[in-house]
Amino acid sequence: MLRRQGPLAIATVLLLFIILHLGFPPDAHAPRTTGTTMLGGIAFLLMTSSVILSTRLEIFEDLFGGLDRMYQVHRVAGTFAAIFALVHLFGVPKELPVGVDPVANTLVPSVPLGILGLILLVVGLFIALNRKIRYSRWRPTHKVMALVYVLIIGHFMTAPGIFFERFSASGVLLILAAIIGVVCLVYSIFGMNRRTAVRFTVEAVNALERATEVVLKPVADMIDFKPGQFAFVEVQGKGWSEPHPFTISSAPGEDRLRFTMKVLGDWTRKVREELQPGRDVMVRGPYGRFDAAKTTGKKQIWLAGGIGLTPFASKLRAMQPGDDRQIHLVYAAREKQDAIFLDELKARAAELGNITLIPLFSEEGNFARTDKMRENLPDPLDTYEYFMCGPKPMIEGLMKGLKEEGVSRKNIHTEAFALR
Incomplete structure (x- = not known):
């Protein structure tokens, strides 16, 4: 669930800028100039927020x-x-x-910098939001946004004083934001990957039904993670340059790191067909706050759709007997053959004692819907806390159905990672 602290922090900065900009405008500003430059400042602060978030720092994950x-x-x-x-x-x-004075307040180079930056921003945003573009092509083009940010800084820093008064209250705020943004930008491009990378080697590549399990052996230290977290996996070598995010399916404390990947595109197909033991892999993470152990709810529904089982597999592998939660694991797949780790799930449920496994196979007419859950669960649906991970249409349908059943939004937690 999105926590309010982060968006409220962004909204607070925007509100502060608006108050300073409207409260202390330059003397020569007409209302139209004040209003349109305020919109430009808001746009820049939103861009800065995006740049800051791209650092992936843990403090922002908490917010x-x-x-x-x-x-x-x-x-x-x-x-x-x-x-x-x-x-x-x-x-x-x-x-x-x-x-x-037109000479003292020349618009060059502010205008061309602003127009070029805006053109690249719109084009870059179109590419970023277009899911039809392959990730391998999307990722390098998305880096153009760094140039856009620099161009926009150049745009308002070279603007004539009649439009941007650098030492006004709102002007100082924008300059401070630019300094922070540039530092974050440099860190994201040059420092983040180096700081967070941990080296592994491929120990095994196990072909499952419609999925692939990759087992990694640490070269030195194992990463410290919690069940349900994910990491970026980057296979080293020609043709493997781009990192991809996957949920960790092993349990904390194991001496190997496991990722289970559904075969969805060129990269995951290449992993299945070409990745060999001994290949170096850089792992960056962990990330995510999909943690069912931190909540106070003792009656929980874990709902997994297809490959969305992976965070729950990690949780089950890490769980110890004596856990006082009563958990129903609803596992939705197309058919029994598609249900990865099904035998292991049954064995763990029997061993732990507090897990009830409910497989739902669509080929048999059993879908992940609230009516099916109502049939299979002993108590009213609004008495449980929900943790869900799976295909977006399934999650959206369940969210709507649970709302109709009176389940509070604060009791529904979803894992919703997507780069695009």
Whole structure:
């Protein structure tokens, strides 16, 4: 669930800027100039928020509820930044006020920098939100956003004083934001991957039904993670350059790191067909706050759809006998052959004693819907706390159904990581 602290922090900074900008405008500002430059400032602060979130720092995960939620806010902030920037461009006066020295207040190079930055922002945002573009092509083009950010800084720093008064209260706030943003940008591009990377080697590649399990052996230290977290996996060598996020399916404390990947595209197919033991792999993480152990609810529903089982597999492998929670694991798959680790799940449920496994196979007419859950659960649906991971249409349908059953939104937790 998205925590309010993060979005409230962004909203607070925007509100502070608006108050300072409207409360202490330059003397020569007309209302139109004040309003349109305010929109430009809001767009830049939203861009800065996106840049800051791209650092993946743990403190922001705590504020937003995990990296998956940070990336959701990252995308929303980028979208609204483009909208505000477009309104700013078309609304800002194109001519200097009467009586203003045109030489002392030249618009060059502010105008071309701003127009170029906005064009690249809109194009980059279109590419970022277009899921039809392959990840291998999307990732390098998304880095153009770093250039956009630098161009926008150049745009307002070279703007004539009649539009941007650098030492006004709101101007100082924008400059401080630019300094923080540039530091975060440099860290994201040059420092983050180096700081967080942990080296592993491939020990085994196990082909499952419609999925692949990759077993990694640490070269030195094992990463410290909690059940339900994910990490970025980057296979070293030509043709393997891009990192991909996957949920860790092994349990903390094991001497090997396991990832279970559904075969969805070129990269995961290549893992299944070409990845060999001995290959070096860099793992960066862990990330995420999909933690069922931190809540106070003792009656929990873990609902997994397909490969969405992986965070729950990690949780079950880590769980010890004597856990006082009563957990119903609802596992939805197309058919029994598609249900990975089904025998292991049955054995763990029997061993732990507090787990009730409920397989639902759509080929048999059993779908992950609230009516089926109502049939299989002993108590009313609004008495449970829910943890769900699976295909987006399934999760959205269940969210709607649970709401109709009177389940509070605060009792529904989803793992929603997506880079795009």
